[in-house]
Amino acid sequence: MNQMFKIRLQNYTIIVSFLFYLSAHSQNKVQESISNLVSNPSNKNAKISFKAIDLATGKEVASYNSFLAIPSASTTKLFPTATAFQVLGSNFVTSTRIYCKGKIGKDSVLYGDIYIRGGGDVSLGSRFFCEKGKELAFLNRWTDSLKSKGINKIQGAVICDGSEFGYAGTPKSWDWDDIGNYYGAAAEGINFFDNTIKIYFKTKGLGKNSELLEIYPKISNLSFKNEVVSGNVSGDNVIVFGANYSLNRYAHGSLPINQERFEVKGSMPDPEYQLAEEWVKVLRSRNFVVRDGAKGMRSDKTSAKVNYASDVKYLFLEKSKTVKEIAYWANFKSVNLFAEGLLNYVGFSQKNEGSTKASLIALENYWTNKINFEGLVLKDGCGLSKENAISATHFCDLLKFLYTSKNYSDFKSTLPIAGVSGTIKNLCKGQAGEGRIFAKSGTISKVKSYAGYVVSKSGKNLAFAITVNNFSGSNSQIITDIEKVLNELANY
Incomplete structure (x- = not known):
């Protein structure tokens, strides 16, 4: 082995090692940020579910209680809107x-x-x-x-x-x-x-x-x-x-x-x-x-x-307007009626019955063998029901499936952009996450939730979900805590 080849091999090894270090360091920063949120005294009695995955590899970036299924408020709307795209198609009209x-x-x-x-x-x-x-x-x-x-x-x-x-x-x-x-x-x-x-x-x-x-x-x-x-x-x-x-x-x-x-x-x-x-x-x-x-x-x-x-x-x-047009407002401005309507469209198309009960059965039937429904409870399409129970893993599985679907672009276009538009126009404003996070938000009393996609500064495409129930601090405080996690995902 000549000297020049040895030098090149050493340089290559150093570069690869450095890249692995940066990746591990970024991952640790994401995990560190969620650990800091969990350890905040105002969250000591809270239920928290978090997960982030690399969509290219499917590997986990960071997590905490990712299988804990809890109410997620309006973030629930991702399920009926995604299902309507998949079952009916973007251009379906009634x-x-x-x-x-x-x-x-x-x-x-x-x-x-x-x-x-x-x-x-x-x-x-x-x-x-x-x-x-x-x-x-x-x-x-x-x-x-x-x-x-x-x-x-x-x-x-x-x-x-x-x-x-x-x-x-x-x-x-x-x-x-x-x-x-x-x-x-x-x-x-x-x-x-x-x-x-x-x-x-x-x-x-x-x-x-x-x-x-x-x-x-x-x-x-x-x-x-x-x-x-x-x-x-x-x-x-x-x-x-x-x-x-x-x-x-x-x-x-x-x-x-x-x-x-x-x-x-x-x-x-x-x-x-x-x-x-x-x-x-x-x-x-x-x-x-x-x-x-x-x-x-x-x-x-x-x-x-x-x-x-x-x-x-x-x-x-x-x-009617198309599924894409209705889903846009369901996610962008969190219109409950539109989420429930899309759910009913799915039920009627599959079971010839547009009731909530029949439509939720149709939704679950579609996703069976596509994502793991174990522990997931849906009682409506919009998230008003406090009996809904969805884990961060459930959301990430859904988002990962849509990422490989022909409907991904249309589905993603319905999601607000952090610091820019919709219900998250003030989230991560002027921070690393601005313009890089495409997500649905959810808020009811003592529930704060976000789920969607991240395009990180390094060019990675991520899916994430975070839900916090029963926090004792203010809404503004829990949002600040969550922003720190989202900014680390943007920096990943």
Whole structure:
């Protein structure tokens, strides 16, 4: 062996050894950062699950209690959004279909009923896809389409039918003080206007009772109890209570003083019936006659079910937004209704039933033999349920699978970017993780969670998940602790 070769071999050995040292040192820094989080006195009673993996090799970068399955709040949304991409595809759309039953006379009179058949579309009239104030513009389009079919008088009713997806309402494990609020609206066979109502209050001096000004859309026969007062608060501190399909609503809490028109959002009691009523309002405003008004298939017991293959005539449809578009808002702005809707799409496509229960079974069936479901508990699609239990390993397995999927690019594009956008635009701002972390966040009382992808400074692609339950410090403190871990992943 000549001297020059020996020198080159020695240099190569030194370089390789140095690279191994850097890799091990980086790994130790990640592990050290999670150890520091765990040892923080404010986390001594906390439950923590963490894992990070190198997606190129599948090897673990660092971990702590990675198999501990605990509630992860809105990070749960990764499961239904990922499943919708895999099962349905990025460009899948559903639709709301319009039919008529009865004969259309030469006098442009329909001697029968109009049927609105829901397909579970959660994007219809949504503020995330419509210009503000024009969310219900589709009803004028529908009216134009009806006229083009030679109908301007209905000797019957407008009947809304969301029965294909059932009437189970919200998942059974949701808290009572969630389901009356806008973020607690159920995903149904018929959805529109984000299944919300806008409640407007006028407030006076400190401690004074507020005045209820308006509820939009107007809900017929709604009983609304107002216990909202003016308080020393800067924003909305009101909880709206109300059960699925109930026409009793109760608002309690406080709003800032001396507000002329303060908006609070609640869940819509019965979107199926309400859509029929809103269309009847538009039809009548445009000189249509609708003899029997609006009806909902669930609420009106006289509305007989029809065979859509033989009993009625198809008129037109309204297509939904795509899975990719809906999943974007589900993850980017953490829209609960959209996550639940995507879950229901999966269930309906696989089991011909869009209930939460059937849809969760369909989700698990898809992932069986793809990722390890042992210990994983899902009770909803959005993460409101405190009975959900997901480990860091479950998340990393999901993220790893998506990384090798043809849907990876579309799925990743739905995730907010740390320090830049969405629900994590302030996370790692001005730090190493800014622009390098693509992740879903999750927050409910004493739960903080993040899961997603990291493109490290060395060019490595990582997947990670971290969930902390029952921390005793402030939200800002636990975020600071987690940022230190994420920054080390970015430096890896």
